[in-house]
Amino acid sequence: MLNDYEKRIKAACAVVYDVARRTPLDAAPGLSEALNNEILLKREDLQPVFSFKLRGAYNRIAQLSEEEQARGVITASAGNHAQGVALAAQRRGIKAMIVMPKTTPRIKVQAVRKLGAEVVLHGNTYDDASAHARTLVEQTGAVYIHPYDDPDVIAGQATVAVELLEQHPERIDAVFIPVGGGGLIAGMAAWIKQHRPEIKVIGVEPDDAACLYVALEAGERITLPHIGIFADGVAVRQVGEEPFRVVRDLIDEVVLVSTDEICAAIMDIYDDTRAITEPAGALAVAGIKKYVAREGLQGACLVAVNSGANMNFDRLRHVAERAEIGEQREALLAVTIPERPGSFREFCKTIGERGITEFNYRYSDASEAHVFVGVQLNGSAEREELIAKLKGRDYPVVDMTDNEMAKIHVRYMVGGHSAAMVDHEQLYRFEFPERPGALLRFLKHMGQGWNISLFHYRNHGAAYGRVLVGIQVPPAEQGRFQAFLDEVGYPYWAEQDNPAYQLFLS
Known part of the structure; x- marks a missing residue:
């Protein structure tokens, strides 16, 4: 052999x-x-x-007889072999038809078409496309160029x-x-x-x-x-x-x-x-x-x-979000905290100076709240250490790091309308310099006088962190709250008139 x-x-x-x-x-x-x-x-x-892939595709097409070249070629591919066949056929002056799964990334489909091949989108997997390509071979008499079994x-x-x-x-x-x-x-x-x-x-x-x-x-x-x-x-x-x-x-x-x-x-x-x-x-x-x-x-x-x-x-967004988990440098945790003024800040103090990649929180009822948090780590051992620390402070914790549904869906669905009436809620968007501990320092500026009813933060790898905060401020406290806004030193924008808030969060 x-x-x-x-x-x-x-x-x-x-x-x-x-x-x-x-x-x-x-x-x-x-x-x-x-x-x-x-x-x-x-x-x-x-x-x-x-x-x-063009190595194998070209080598196979180079072996075709003149009679086979005249019949043209067909293949099935998720994209890379398709481009190899299309380029090889173009160089040899041969007609090429490529069957690709409908799930094939757009960049690969466009690349094949630019090389002059006819593209047929069929099925959701390579195997679906391959079966259809075989049918087309029988109908047209073209030569099938297999992506690997040749x-x-x-x-x-x-x-x-x-x-x-x-x-x-x-x-x-x-x-x-x-x-x-x-x-x-x-x-x-x-x-x-x-x-x-x-x-x-x-x-x-x-x-x-x-x-x-x-x-x-x-x-x-x-x-x-x-x-x-x-x-x-x-x-x-x-x-x-x-x-x-x-x-x-x-x-x-x-x-x-x-x-x-x-x-x-x-x-x-x-x-x-x-x-x-x-x-x-x-x-x-x-x-x-x-x-x-x-x-x-x-x-x-x-x-x-x-x-x-x-x-x-557009797949890079997904890759970037999952890479830190793959390196065991991020943990995703669901934590239940008591619903009272200052409890959110106390929870952040427990996490400490670790970098926060994501924070999702929405007031639910008068007794407790659920927080979805992403935390930067140095390996799986630190994840276990953090979970143990939270449990030692009597926080119920569920580790979502290896939960596929949580990673794909739930992290983007946390929040929504509050199940209870949130009195005197004001919504503000803040920016602050992004560094470990910056989120905790931001919360310390707020003091313990107002209840946080909504909180959303994601680290986008930029120089500035962006936070959306819902804060319950009674009318009598409005002057003191305005003084806080002036003293905190971070750019901010009032968002309670934003239609996105009115439709989905208020």
Whole structure:
């Protein structure tokens, strides 16, 4: 088997550079220091279509006969293979039709159309699109270009490994490779194990789309009933037949990572390279971090394949919010506090000088209130310490850090209309310099004379924090309250006439 792929891969090396570039193998100094290992990044995100996929697509299309080229090509893809096929077909003057899931990020759909291919959006997953593409092949007679289950595609992807070993002839302990259908890891494993068998080849999959992991566990390919689509580039229900045949006896293991761990890896890559990878592109780095933590590894040379960078800009908001949790640098807590003047400030004093990423509170009834708070931490141990401290002060606490519904939905739904009448409520928006402890200092300025009936704060990573506060100020206290506003020294805006407040909060 390896000898057969040796010939195919060498032949692919003579073809793929018509469209592909030899991508750099970059050091990741920040990751290396943090993990106490040498971390290197194989930068396939720097390809012309921002993904390794054009290597295999072009190698396969280059093998077509003139008669097959005249019939045109069809493929199914979540985006990166689609761009590879579209570019390859454009260079060869071949008609291309690409079937893509409706869930494919807009940036990938637009990129394919710009390369001159016809796009058909069908289904919600790669498997839906693949089934429809097969139907179109029967109807049109076009040649199907499989994204991973084809020896020529696999050989094209293997050129990543050829470059890697040429670029780093020194010791490499392990190479971490993202896995969707398995074409990339099959090609790279075939080359690495033939030429440097001492190097571990480790696949990385999302824990909600682990098709290779379950296949290796079962000893046969398994079709997953459901898969997550956050890492859309690897959202595949079943590993390819040919990739599984190749890798089952070659790779060393598969590491599974969570959405939060993927988001943290995207941030790590950005910190070292100022490049933003897509979720599938950051899988390998997430796998390295998990593997190093599990093994207690130090002083090793570990390579991650950054497989793609086709990220919709609007997804960055989600990535940024989940990255801190993935790094265990943020805890999300639901805390019940007594409803009385000054209790909110006392709660903030218990949290102390820790940075606050988010605060959501709305008056509910006369006895107690529920606060949803995000707190900056230095690891899971500090989270446990904080929870224990709060419980020691008799605050009921529920840890929401690993609660998916809370992270996706509840944190944005806290608040709303108060269940009880809130007398004399005034609504103000404040800005203050953002630094640890700034929120507590703001509350200390207020004193204990007025009850806080609404509070919302989110740290946006800016120089200034923004707080929305509802305060119950009886008419007789209005003069003293105005004096507070004048003395606090922060810019403020009265918002009780804002229609958003009147419709949704008052």
